[in-house]
Amino acid sequence: TMTAVNQASPGASVTVGAGTFAEQLTINKDLTLTGAGSASTFVQPTTLTADASGMRSIVTIGGGADVEVSGFTFRGPVPEINAGIFVRDGAFAHIHHNALVDIRESVALSGVQRGVGIFVGRASVVTSGSALVENNTITGYQKGGIVVDGPGSSATVQNNTVTGEGPTGVIAQNGIQVSRGASATITGNTVSGNNYTGPDDAMGILIFTPGANLGQGSIAVGPNNVSGNEVGVWTNDPATLTNISLS
Numbered sequence: 001t002m003t004a005v006n007q008a009s010p011g012a013s014v015t016v017g018a019g020t021f022a023e024q025l026t027i028n029k030d031l032t033l034t035g036a037g038s039a040s041t042f043v044q045p046t047t048l049t050a051d052a053s054g055m056r057s058i059v060t061i062g063g064g065a066d067v068e069v070s071g072f073t074f075r076g077p078v079p080e081i082n083a084g085i086f087v088r089d090g091a092f093a094h095i096h097h098n099a100l101v102d103i104r105e106s107v108a109l110s111g112v113q114r115g116v117g118i119f120v121g122r123a124s125v126v127t128s129g130s131a132l133v134e135n136n137t138i139t140g141y142q143k144g145g146i147v148v149d150g151p152g153s154s155a156t157v158q159n160n161t162v163t164g165e166g167p168t169g170v171i172a173q174n175g176i177q178v179s180r181g182a183s184a185t186i187t188g189n190t191v192s193g194n195n196y197t198g199p200d201d202a203m204g205i206l207i208f209t210p211g212a213n214l215g216q217g218s219i220a221v222g223p224n225n226v227s228g229n230e231v232g233v234w235t236n237d238p239a240t241l242t243n244i245s246l247s
Helices: 002-007 238-243
Strands: 012-015 019-021 025-027 031-034 041-043 057-061 066-070 073-075 083-087 092-096 099-101 116-120 130-134 137-139 144-149 154-158 161-168 174-179 183-187 190-196 203-208 219-221 225-227 231-235
Touching: 002 025, 025 031, 057 066, 083 092, 116 130, 144 154, 144 161, 161 174, 174 183, 174 190, 190 203, 203 219, 203 225, 219 238, 225 231, 231 238
Parallel strands: 012 031, 019 041, 025 057, 031 066, 041 073, 057 083, 066 092, 073 099, 083 116, 092 130, 099 137, 116 144, 130 154, 137 161, 144 174, 154 183, 161 190, 174 203, 183 219, 190 225, 203 231
Antiparallel strands: none
């Protein structure tokens, strides 16, 4: 798969047939990457190499590229994994009709604060990205299902199914998170099973210090199916409340 990605011309389409591929992918050019379906095409590396920021991800999308990824299962566990798919360096990704399964460090759930299904930007490594994330199924993650993070990062997150561990004392999981200056629209998702039995809180949908341009709708939480979480929808910024639908 990585050979086909490397050999493809910018703007090309790469189709991957059924099978299991023990690979780590880096995409830094415009590309459409299509698997045979999440029940048929599996990307499951056994180890991960860190990028320049120390992030270990199954798929890294960067270089300001415009990338579409669909029709795969990306699967762990993998030691030290940060993300299933990481969008960085100003790239845009359309991520749809995939499964992200066991994006965690070990078969047994770990309390280390990493392991996110889809990560769009990251403030702590000073990089941003944008994405349309839709119709994916995300289960077995360690820390979070979908995270949109950092100034300049933005995403539309719609019609995904994000399922946490259920009640656990190991780690406080969050289903969908928008944080530290990022912007997003979150609607039509089914988010459940984020429930920490320890002293902190686990959130179905977490809005933490989002982007400042609220008048332009930088945070909008539409109707979602949020159930079985310790806290359904949580924000630390009262200005976001008028943009959160509890229907």
